[in-house]
Amino acid sequence: MSTGEVAAFRGVSKSYGRVRAVDGLDLVLRPGETVALLGPNGAGKSSSLDLLLGLREPDHGSVTLFGGAPRAAIAAGRVGAMLQSGGLMADVKVRELVGLACDVHPRGRTVAEVLADAGVTELAERRVDKLSGGQEQRVRFALAIAGANDLIVLDEPTTGMDVSVRQSFWASMRAQADAGRTVLFATHYLEEADSIADRVLVLHRGRLIADGSSAEIKARAGVRRITFELHEADGPFDEAALRRLPGVRGLEVTARVPGVRTVRIRTADADAAVAAVYRAGLYPRGLEVTGLGLEQAFLTITGEQDAAESADAAAAADAAETALESAR
Numbered sequence: 001m002s003t004g005e006v007a008a009f010r011g012v013s014k015s016y017g018r019v020r021a022v023d024g025l026d027l028v029l030r031p032g033e034t035v036a037l038l039g040p041n042g043a044g045k046s047s048s049l050d051l052l053l054g055l056r057e058p059d060h061g062s063v064t065l066f067g068g069a070p071r072a073a074i075a076a077g078r079v080g081a082m083l084q085s086g087g088l089m090a091d092v093k094v095r096e097l098v099g100l101a102c103d104v105h106p107r108g109r110t111v112a113e114v115l116a117d118a119g120v121t122e123l124a125e126r127r128v129d130k131l132s133g134g135q136e137q138r139v140r141f142a143l144a145i146a147g148a149n150d151l152i153v154l155d156e157p158t159t160g161m162d163v164s165v166r167q168s169f170w171a172s173m174r175a176q177a178d179a180g181r182t183v184l185f186a187t188h189y190l191e192e193a194d195s196i197a198d199r200v201l202v203l204h205r206g207r208l209i210a211d212g213s214s215a216e217i218k219a220r221a222g223v224r225r226i227t228f229e230l231h232e233a234d235g236p237f238d239e240a241a242l243r244r245l246p247g248v249r250g251l252e253v254t255a256r257v258p259g260v261r262t263v264r265i266r267t268a269d270a271d272a273a274v275a276a277v278y279r280a281g282l283y284p285r286g287l288e289v290t291g292l293g294l295e296q297a298f299l300t301i302t303g304e305q306d307a308a309e310s311a312d313a314a315a316a317a318d319a320a321e322t323a324l325e326s327a328r
């Protein structure tokens with residue numbers, strides 16, 4: 001890897017008719033990284049992976065793999081992929097299908113090794129068209145690791161897997177990453193990104209809106225939760241006063257036990273909010289301040305982006321209206 005880059009997108013855009021699926025994407029993947037690609041439906045994840053694999057050409061910008069054209073890297077057997085689409089060959093056994101993939105791969109591995117690494121040894125004599133959805137996914141993974149690839153690309157690999165299969169799948173995948181391979185996977189399961197990836201990318205309407213470790217993305221969302229109880233015995237309860245505390249983005253009050261209210265506050269400034277709770281003369285019991293999970297951080301970041309874009313759209317509409325007014 002003379003360039004120190006596994007993959008690079010430089011100013012990449014891709015549209016389908018009027019839909020801009022990828023919009024000015026700049027991104028470099030480095031050797032050995034395990035990278036999760038997140039984004040709401042239609043954010044451009046699959047399109048970006050297709051561009052990376054040379055299955056589609058960008059309208060603008062360039063995509064390189066190992067410093068050259070994606071197709072050249074694939075022909076050289078440096079990339080293994082597991083995509084959402086495409087059926088598996090029918091009327092063959094798992095061992096035969098995996099064997100074929102190992103044979104045609106320029107850097108093919110042994111069938112036994114691949115079956116074991118993908119955790120499908122016990123399925124080897126089963127017919128491919130008789131597998132469950134989750135088993136089929138594992139066979140697809142076996143095909144993706146049939147050669148000694150430098151990069152593995154997985155598009156929503158755990159769709160259809162139950163929880164235990166999913167866990168053993170990620171253990172297999174982790175072993176590939178530990179062997180020094182770069183792994184890029186798109187997922188809708190944020191807990192997978194949180195626990196497996198060392199870098200998380202968030203795409204939104206074809207644009208990269210966050211890029212960092214899961215901890216960095218959670219910190220960037222900057223929102224924390226304060227939880228405490230207020231007991232009637234300690235004084236009167238004033239919900240409106242709680243809502244007025246500085247930095248409060250959300251307030252939820254539950255009263256499951258008579259005389260006790262559980263208060264959950266979402267805030268961008270936990271220190272100020274906690275100080276204000278005490279200053280307001282309240283007596284919070286069992287107060288806890290916790291960070292939000294990646295899922296909430298993701299929702300916060302994409303929600304903020306939506307709000308910013310609709311504010312931009314509103315500003316543009318206002319400007320257009322003003323221009324129209326002055327032209328009259």
Ligand SMILES: Nc1ncnc2c1ncn2[C@@H]1O[C@H](COP(=O)(O)OP(=O)(O)OP(=O)(O)O)[C@@H](O)[C@H]1O
Pocket residue numbers: 016019020021039040041042043044045046047048
């Ligand atoms: N072949 C195509 N023709 C027309 N529009 C397409 C095509 N493929 C994707 N799109 C559109 O491009 C946008 C991005 O789609 P893409 O499949 O890349 O998103 P995604 O993030 O992978 O979504 P999902 O999470 O739903 O799989 C969407 O608006 C989608 O409808």
